[in-house]
Amino acid sequence: MSDVDEAAGEDLTMVPAGEDYPELRQAVQRICAHFPGEYWRDLEEKEAYPTAFVEELTKHGFLASLIPEEYGGTGLKLRAAAVILEEINASGCTASQGHAQMYIMGTLLRHGSERQKQKYLPKIASGELRLQAFGVTEPTSGTDTTSLRTRAVREGDHYVVNGQKVWTSRAAHSDLMLLLARTTPLDQVTKKSDGLSVFLVDLREARGNGLEIRPIKAMINHNTTEIFMDNLTIPADSLIGQEGRGFRYILDGMNAERILVASECVGDGRWFVKKAVAYANERRVFGRPIGQNQAVQFPIARAWAALEAADMVCRRAAALFAAGKECGADANIAKMLASEATWQAAEACMQTHGGFSYAREYDVERKWREARLYQIAPISTNLVLSYVGQHVLGMPRSF
Numbered sequence: 268m269s270d271v272d273e274a275a276g277e278d279l280t281m282v283p284a285g286e287d288y289p290e291l292r293q294a295v296q297r298i299c300a301h302f303p304g305e306y307w308r309d310l311e312e313k314e315a316y317p318t319a320f321v322e323e324l325t326k327h328g329f330l331a332s333l334i335p336e337e338y339g340g341t342g343l344k345l346r347a348a349a350v351i352l353e354e355i356n357a358s359g360c361t362a363s364q365g366h367a368q369m370y371i372m373g374t375l376l377r378h379g380s381e382r383q384k385q386k387y388l389p390k391i392a393s394g395e396l397r398l399q400a401f402g403v404t405e406p407t408s409g410t411d412t413t414s415l416r417t418r419a420v421r422e423g424d425h426y427v428v429n430g431q432k433v434w435t436s437r438a439a440h441s442d443l444m445l446l447l448a449r450t451t452p453l454d455q456v457t458k459k460s461d462g463l464s465v466f467l468v469d470l471r472e473a474r475g476n477g478l479e480i481r482p483i484k485a486m487i488n489h490n491t492t493e494i495f496m497d498n499l500t501i502p503a504d505s506l507i508g509q510e511g512r513g514f515r516y517i518l519d520g521m522n523a524e525r526i527l528v529a530s531e532c533v534g535d536g537r538w539f540v541k542k543a544v545a546y547a548n549e550r551r552v553f554g555r556p557i558g559q560n561q562a563v564q565f566p567i568a569r570a571w572a573a574l575e576a577a578d579m580v581c582r583r584a585a586a587l588f589a590a591g592k593e594c595g596a597d598a599n600i601a602k603m604l605a606s607e608a609t610w611q612a613a614e615a616c617m618q619t620h621g622g623f624s625y626a627r628e629y630d631v632e633r634k635w636r637e638a639r640l641y642q643i644a645p646i647s648t649n650l651v652l653s654y655v656g657q658h659v660l661g662m663p664r665s666f
């Protein structure tokens with residue numbers, strides 16, 4: 268499966284990691300250059316949201332790259348969007364503070380009514396509205412999504428929502444939230460995945476009117492929150508698509524999410540390797556650069572090899588996605604391999620820096636903390652392996 272750059276007629280699978288879409292990468296790098304390590308360290312101390320950074324990405328149309336041109340976006344391919352996120356992380360910035368808009372928007376685009384698309388997409392593209400919050404996980408249901416307890420009950424021209432979400436990132440900095448809630452009780456559906464519905468909640472109206480957002484203090488500055496909904500009333504036309512089919516809509520968007528997150532991991536990994544190589548070449552111990560020792564050099568080289576392999580699967584997954592072909596296995600495998608490769612790179616970078624890795628000013632420990640997340644969220648490694656075991660290799664379902 269080749270991924271051909273239509274403009275250049277070049278087979279992109281021949282290009283090393285970090286080198287396809289060079290102009291797009293350079294444009295992203297130019298923005299990221301204005302947001303150095305100090306910016307991210309300062310945010311972390313204040314537990315603040317990178318508003319200036321997200322606004323800059325929005326202004327240049329990067330967060331609207333998957334919104335079709337007819338709705339004010341730039342209508343790029345998924346691989347181009349993945350490259351944007353990869354390059355942000357490879358530059359030392361943090362794409363996760365804005366990434367959700369790219370994949371959450373897909374649910375609205377694919378399953379929303381024309382009226383909903385006209386109402387929201389152009390404003391999301393222009394930055395007038397932020398769609399950065401995705402409320403799926405609950406305190407008692409993470410991996411087991413279909414057992415979620417948030418209920419939305421139709422009453423005339425509105426729904427009444429009761430329940431709780433956890434780890435809803437960026438909710439306090441978003442105007443809209445995509446919410447997954449149960450509309451038909453579990454004991455009245457034949458399949459657990461039936462009876463769930465997706466809503467686009469206007470947080471500006473909901474906050475203080477039945478919806479409360481509380482920040483969670485976390486290991487990384489992810490602006491993540493808990494959301495409490497107590498008789499929250501939302502208009503019936505907040506429903507996306509058909510009632511009861513929400514889980515399928517969410518699953519539809521997951522391949523794009525996996526591919527985008529995998530690319531962010533590749534970007535982080537490239538940052539770790541570059542940083543580790545620079546330090547290994549510069550730091551002298553026993554009268555020679557530490558990188559001259561194979562025990563220092565090999566873990567970095569091994570991490571780079573793993574990143575190259577993960578990057579190839581990311582590109583294949585993105586190419587299959589763009590061609591409208593089945594890409595669930597590739598998207599999941601790409602995410603797993605990339606999250607593991609970046610962790611390898613993070614560990615190598617940490618170890619190469621010795622004690623100085625603990626000094627905040629090097630940014631290594633910050634990136635190291637951030638990189639660990641992707642073996643857990645948005646889907647854990649075990650769940651990817653069970654997908655491969657069951658759906659690719661044909662072994663029994665384990666849960």
Ligand SMILES: Cc1cc2nc3c(=O)[nH]c(=O)nc-3n(C[C@H](O)[C@H](O)[C@H](O)COP(=O)(O)OP(=O)(O)OC[C@H]3O[C@@H](n4cnc5c(N)ncnc54)[C@H](O)[C@@H]3O)c2cc1C
Nearest residue numbers: 401402403404408409410434435436489644645647649666
């Ligand atoms: C910083 C951060 C940001 C997040 N942002 C969001 C967000 O914006 N929106 C949102 O909805 N969610 C978000 N999440 C939640 C995230 O998607 C979940 O944490 C993740 O899906 C795992 O769910 P859990 O934490 O409930 O783990 P659990 O489901 O409790 O699982 C715990 C562990 O057990 C393993 N496990 C469970 N069942 C099995 C099984 N059958 N076989 C093998 N292993 C199993 C899992 O792999 C995992 O390692 C975020 C989480 C974090 C930490």
